[in-house]
Each structure stands twice: as structure tokens, then as C-alpha cells.
Amino acid sequence: MATNGLSFDGRRVLLSDVARLAGVAISSASAALNDRPGVSEDTRARVRAVAEGLGYVASLSAKSLSSKRAFAVGLVIHRDAEVLEADPFFGAYIAGVERAAAARGHAVVLQIAEDDAEEVRRYEELAATHRVDGVLINETMDPDPRIQLVQGLGLAAVSVNAGPDCPFPNVSQDSGPGVAEIVEHLIALGHRDIGHVSGPPGYTHTHRREDVWRSTLALAGLRPGPLFRGHFTYEAGRHAADAWLGLDTRPTAVVCVTDLCAIGFMLRLQEAGVTIPGEISVAGFDGIAMGTYVQPGLTTFRGTPRRLGEAMVTLLLDSLDRPDETVPDVVLPSGRLVLRASTGPPAS
Numbered sequence: 001m002a003t004n005g006l007s008f009d010g011r012r013v014l015l016s017d018v019a020r021l022a023g024v025a026i027s028s029a030s031a032a033l034n035d036r037p038g039v040s041e042d043t044r045a046r047v048r049a050v051a052e053g054l055g056y057v058a059s060l061s062a063k064s065l066s067s068k069r070a071f072a073v074g075l076v077i078h079r080d081a082e083v084l085e086a087d088p089f090f091g092a093y094i095a096g097v098e099r100a101a102a103a104r105g106h107a108v109v110l111q112i113a114e115d116d117a118e119e120v121r122r123y124e125e126l127a128a129t130h131r132v133d134g135v136l137i138n139e140t141m142d143p144d145p146r147i148q149l150v151q152g153l154g155l156a157a158v159s160v161n162a163g164p165d166c167p168f169p170n171v172s173q174d175s176g177p178g179v180a181e182i183v184e185h186l187i188a189l190g191h192r193d194i195g196h197v198s199g200p201p202g203y204t205h206t207h208r209r210e211d212v213w214r215s216t217l218a219l220a221g222l223r224p225g226p227l228f229r230g231h232f233t234y235e236a237g238r239h240a241a242d243a244w245l246g247l248d249t250r251p252t253a254v255v256c257v258t259d260l261c262a263i264g265f266m267l268r269l270q271e272a273g274v275t276i277p278g279e280i281s282v283a284g285f286d287g288i289a290m291g292t293y294v295q296p297g298l299t300t301f302r303g304t305p306r307r308l309g310e311a312m313v314t315l316l317l318d319s320l321d322r323p324d325e326t327v328p329d330v331v332l333p334s335g336r337l338v339l340r341a342s343t344g345p346p347a348s
Contacts (some may be wrong), residue, residue: 013054022050050144069320072107073097073313074132074155076122078139080114082235087260088288089305096309097136104317106133113333120149127153134158134316136309137168141202158316160308161204169319171311173332175205175285176212178301179255181337182283183216185299186253191281191344195225195251197240199232199262209257209285237264244280245272252346259284259291259300266294266342267295277344287338297340310336 018278019029024043030036032047039047050056075097077084084090094110101108113119123146126132134156137146140163147166150157158170196213199206214224228243230236237256241264244250256262262284266276276282276296284291287302309329311330319327 010228013056015056018047018051018054018056021054022047033229033276049347063133070131070133071105072109072132073101073316074109074111074123074135075125075138076111076113076119076126076141077136078113078116078119081112084112087232087258088236088290089258089286089303093138093305093309096306096311097313098309099306100310101317104203104313106313106317119146123149123155123195124154127155133320136160136312136316137162138312139237140166140204142204144205156320158312158319160209160312161208164203169315169329171308171315171330171332173303173308174208174300174334175210175303177334178285178337180216180305182255182285182299182301183213184220185337185339186218186255186281186283186343187217187222189281189343191251191253192222192252192346193225193249193251194222195228195244195254197228197229197230197237197256197265199257201229204288206257225254228254228256232261234256234260234264237261237266238268241265241268241272244269245274253343254280254282256282256284259286259288259298262298262300262342263290263294266298276342281343281346283343287335291338291340294342296342299340299343300338302335302338304332307332 015029016026017024022029024047028039028043029047032044033051075336077090098108100282109126111122113122123135126135130135130284135150137157137159140159140161142163147159151167159166159168159170161172162168162170183194195216196210213249217224226247228240228241237260244254254265262282266282269276274280282298284298284300287300291298291300311332315327
């Protein structure tokens, strides 16, 4: 027998070793291990038992040739490398992607694009080289030029929070309920002037969070406070804080589009001598671990980026494995509100 995929003489265990010990032809062993017809269930079970005992690991290139599949999924992330390095959300999301892909015997081809032209090239290269079976379209925009691009390239895909006209299977995780809970929490504390630091225009979740901020205030009979156009980054939070400092009438609470943005907002105000939550309450969104380390701790809505990544890969591979079926879209719960010391009643 062998351990860790190595035979007693130290070489890698081959399919021929499995076939010989199982007493079948190499073609039959391959059919048994790759779920192809042509062998009985007893033979299939015997071959798999031998392969497991030997620690046999199938050659990905051989599987690809026999099945015409790459056994890989593509993920193109449009972010500046320095921004990506600072944002823990994507670490959890990518971990979910990799975990789900590995569980199904697939690799992840990760590409980082720092501008629109490079993002287009990345998708074109993935399609031209046949390196992946499909791609994950994360952070959907409205409208999203990637959808037409990917469809034209003939790539299978899964989107997230896409509109009803998107031709691909979709995973939905609505951030609206989370924003509503944050705003309702601030209103319950007594705040009547609540601002918002938004994300960049064009992104679906930027629009969604801004719309829910406005509508939740309207339902309470309140007018929206100032809107600070920003980004998902720490630096955007600092810029928004400078804008807040320059106002004659300042909102007593601000909802930031991400935790990273909220942390930048808080730290800049603290540098200027502003007390939190004494002079302003601050809330974020995402629930990254960094929010527990700042002082005061950051009130936030904790999402599930790892689960989002897992769901997208699972939906993509399910749709590829069942091409003749309509695989239903996936709807994930939003997450939960986490209350910490960065929010409190407004100063009297």
C-alpha cells in the first residue's frame, strides 16, 4: 500500500497502480473514478476503495482532457492592489471562494485588475486560454458592461445582486435590511440629523444602501442629512470627515458604506479632537474584525462574505454540472446588527 499518494518506492501513485490492484483495465478505472458509464456499481466501488487506500490523486490535466473541463473557476477583482491589501472583506470572500472550489475538486484562478481596460483583458485572456470553466462576477454595477462582455466571450458565469435582466445565475445578499436596522437604531437613540458616506457611483450596493438610508429616514418623518460621496476605503472616510468638519450644521450621526470607511472617518475626527459618540455617532457596514480593535468599538452590520463566496462557486459549479437544468438562484440572509460603543444618544 501507499500513503500520501506515494508508492513504497517513493514515486507518485498512478492510475495504472489503481487499475492493477483493483483487477480492472486502466480505462475501467478511469471511468469508475470520473463517474462515467461503462462499469458496474460493484466495480466502481472497488476501484474507489483501492484509490482511497493508495491515496491516489487524479491528474488534473488528465481529467481536463477526458472531460473537456478546466476544473477551475475565475475571479477577477477590480481593485487597486493597495486598496485590496487594506480591505479584510475580500480576504474572507476569497477564502469562501477557494474553500467551495476545493471541495469540488476545482482550483481558483485569481486575477487583480487595477483599471477598466485591464479588467477587460483579464476576462478575454481567461476565455482565450480556456483556463477556467466559468467566472464569478462580483460587485455588480448598474449597468454592468462585464455581463455583455462575459456573455460575448462564451464564458459561464454567476453574478451577485444583479438586476432581473442578467442572463446568468445570481446570488442575492441584500444589504438594504442592514442599513435600515442601523438607521432605525440611530433614530431610537434620538438622532434626527443622520448623514451617509456612500460608495462610488455605479455599484449596485452603493445605490441600494443610499436608497434605504433615505427611505428609512422618510418613514420616520425625517429628512436625510448630508450625503458625502465617497468610496469603500479608509482614505474616503478621512475625506468625508474633513467635509463634516467644514459644515456649519453638522449631523449628529453618520452611516458609512463600509467599516473601513467608517474607521477612517472616526480616526480623522479623533485627530481633530471630536469625541465619539459624544459629538457624533458613527456606524459602518461589513463587520470586519478591525472594528473591534478601534476605540470606541464600531457599531456595524456584520455580513457573511465567506458564505457569499461559497454560494457563488457552488451555484456556478451546479449550473455547469447540470447544463440541461435551470439551477435556481440563491438568496442569502443579510447578516446581523452588532452594537458597540461608537453609537450613543446625541448630545443635548
